[in-house]
Amino acid sequence: MARPTNQLEKLVEFxxxxxxxxxxxxxxxxxxxxxxxxxxxxxxxxxxxxxYEKEVALPTPTKEHLLVFxxxxxxxxxxxxxxxxxMGYEPVEPENPYWGRGGVTIEDPDGWRVVLMNxxxx
Numbered sequence: 001m002a003r004p005t006n007q008l009e010k011l012v013e014f015x016x017x018x019x020x021x022x023x024x025x026x027x028x029x030x031x032x033x034x035x036x037x038x039x040x041x042x043x044x045x046x047x048x049x050x051x052y053e054k055e056v057a058l059p060t061p062t063k064e065h066l067l068v069f070x071x072x073x074x075x076x077x078x079x080x081x082x083x084x085x086x087m088g089y090e091p092v093e094p095e096n097p098y099w100g101r102g103g104v105t106i107e108d109p110d111g112w113r114v115v116l117m118n119x120x121x122x
């Protein structure tokens with residue numbers, strides 16, 4: 001997944017220091033763009049955030065634009081929620097009640113929603 005932003009450092013802080021992802025790659029000044037890739041080593045997927053040298057108009061997320069992390073360990077999920085709360089990111093009510101059954105929804109600095117779901121996945 002790749003997404004533009006106007007506040008790259010805040011997003012990196014949210015996903016790295018809050019969620020606990022690792023910076024697995026980055027670039028600076030590449031044809032006017034900076035970017036950071038965050039993920040988990042050894043996994044074939046990551047999140048990439050890019051920021052242009054000038055502020056750009058960004059898409060507005062809806063309450064149903066979700067990035068879901070499935071976590072089988074509830075303690076680990078609650079630890080992440082506590083860390084994000086200390087950083088100033090409070091849980092929000094999910095639009096779809098399904099995500100409230102075992103999940104905690106939190107908006108990142110750009111207003112995109114992340115669900116920390118206490119489940120091993122689908």
